[in-house]
Amino acid sequence: MQILDGNKLSKKIREEIKQEVDAILDADKRAPHLAAVLVGEDPASQSYVRNKIKDCEAVGFKSTLHRLSSDISEEELLDLIEKLNTEKDLDGFIVQLPLPKHIDQERVTMAINPDRDVDGFHPTNFGKMALDMDAFLPATPAGIMEMLERYNIDTKGKHCVIIGRSHIVGRPMSILMGRKTTPGNSTVTLCHSATPHVEEFTKEADIIITALGVPNFLKEEMVKEGAVVIDVGISRVEDDSTKKGYKLVGDVDYENVKDKTSYITPVPGGVGPMTRSMLLKNTLLSYKRNK
Ligand code: GUN
Numbered sequence: 001m002q003i004l005d006g007n008k009l010s011k012k013i014r015e016e017i018k019q020e021v022d023a024i025l026d027a028d029k030r031a032p033h034l035a036a037v038l039v040g041e042d043p044a045s046q047s048y049v050r051n052k053i054k055d056c057e058a059v060g061f062k063s064t065l066h067r068l069s070s071d072i073s074e075e076e077l078l079d080l081i082e083k084l085n086t087e088k089d090l091d092g093f094i095v096q097l098p099l100p101k102h103i104d105q106e107r108v109t110m111a112i113n114p115d116r117d118v119d120g121f122h123p124t125n126f127g128k129m130a131l132d133m134d135a136f137l138p139a140t141p142a143g144i145m146e147m148l149e150r151y152n153i154d155t156k157g158k159h160c161v162i163i164g165r166s167h168i169v170g171r172p173m174s175i176l177m178g179r180k181t182t183p184g185n186s187t188v189t190l191c192h193s194a195t196p197h198v199e200e201f202t203k204e205a206d207i208i209i210t211a212l213g214v215p216n217f218l219k220e221e222m223v224k225e226g227a228v229v230i231d232v233g234i235s236r237v238e239d240d241s242t243k244k245g246y247k248l249v250g251d252v253d254y255e256n257v258k259d260k261t262s263y264i265t266p267v268p269g270g271v272g273p274m275t276r277s278m279l280l281k282n283t284l285l286s287y288k289r290n291k
Contacts, residue, residue: 001258004147004230004265010273013146014059017280021060024287032287033062034118034279035084035093039077039103040070045096052094055276061283064090074103078111085113091286092118092136094279097168115289118282121168130175136282141172143274144209144230148183153207153228153263160186161201163218163251164211169232173209198222210251220256229257229264232271 021031034056038049049065056063066080077095084093093116099105114124120136128135137145148155160177164170170190178188186207191198199222202208210218211232223229233251250267258264265271 001261002151002263003258004151004263004270006143006147006265006270006273009147009150010277013274013277014055014280017277017284018059020284025060030089031060031062032283033064033090034283035064035066035087035090037066037068037077037080037084037093037095039068039072039096040100042098045098049096051276052279055280056283059280061280070100072103074107077103077108081108081111085111085116090116091290092116092283094119116286118279118286120172120282126172129172132179132181136285137176137278138168138172139278139282140169140211140232140271140275141176142278142281143271144173144232145176145183146278147230147265147271147274148228151263153183155183155207156185158186158206159189159204160207160209161189161191161205162209162211163191163198163202164232165190165192166211169211170209173211177207177209212251214251215249216251216253218252218257220253220260223257223260225260226262227260229261230271231265231267234267234272 025031036049036052038045053063053065068077084090095108097105099108109121112122114122117125118136120138125135129137162170162174174188174190177184177186189201191201202218202222203224205224205227207228208218208223209230209232213233213235215235215237229252231250231252234248236246237249238245239247248268254266
């Protein structure tokens with residue numbers, strides 16, 4: 001069994017990005033610039049956005065945070081997006097999700113300029129991805145593909161079972177793994193809440209990607225000997241022995257599953273750090289496209 005170390009790999013990717021930024025700055029050009037829009041006070045969203053800004057600083061990007069009150073109107077948010085769509089010397093921006101209930105998330109996503117949509121959530125980017133065209137890929141699926149590539153994991157002709165069909169993880173993951181690429185080129189099964197016996201599929205899988213958010217869902221008896229297991233789930237469970245009063249756990253019953261696998265991602269320290277690095281990669285890609 002080999003652990004897929006997202007922290008270590010992500011550090012390497014960030015060093016590569018930083019080197020590129022250093023070369024840009026040495027040539028007296030402006031730094032890549034990412035903006036983030038945060039609406040409301042959701043603690044998880046605040047923490048995610050804080051980390052995204054910190055990541056930008058670490059690689060030498062410029063970053064701008066737009067903090068908006070939770071009672072902002074949809075029109076006001078759309079006005080800001082309109083500004084960010086054309087703002088000079090800005091390469092990309094993200095609107096952190098989820099948004100407050102009175103705001104139509106779909107309308108907001110549709111309003112983002114696809115050329116600045118470094119989250120890869122706009123239908124133009126999603127459609128381009130599905131049609132093998134150049135596109136900003138959503139960060140979590142892109143991070144998993146990068147991990148499979150850099151660990152040289154053979155995916156061609158393998159049976160890949162994905163659990164969860166969310167717009168930002170399971171659905172795009174199923175498209176990327178089925179494309180005629182390396183990694184990719186797998187036979188894909190997408191399981192979801194209406195799949196009656198998920199274990200019938202996972203037991204046959206060479207690669208399992210879980211994106212459910214149900215702690216310890218994937219048990220030892222659901223996994224084939226030698227399978228590759230990628231755990232996207234991240235849930236907080238109460239734990240009085242920790243300073244914060246909780247710990248982070250994935251969808252996989254890690255302690256019991258790990259020895260049966262050929263490769264497995266830990267939680268935390270697996271997919272999460274890769275996701276963060278892919279946002280930086282997309283921003284740099286947008287910067288280069290603008291040149
Ligand atoms: N909410 C959870 N994940 C994400 C993400 O990758 N991007 C944005 N904008 N919101 C999120």
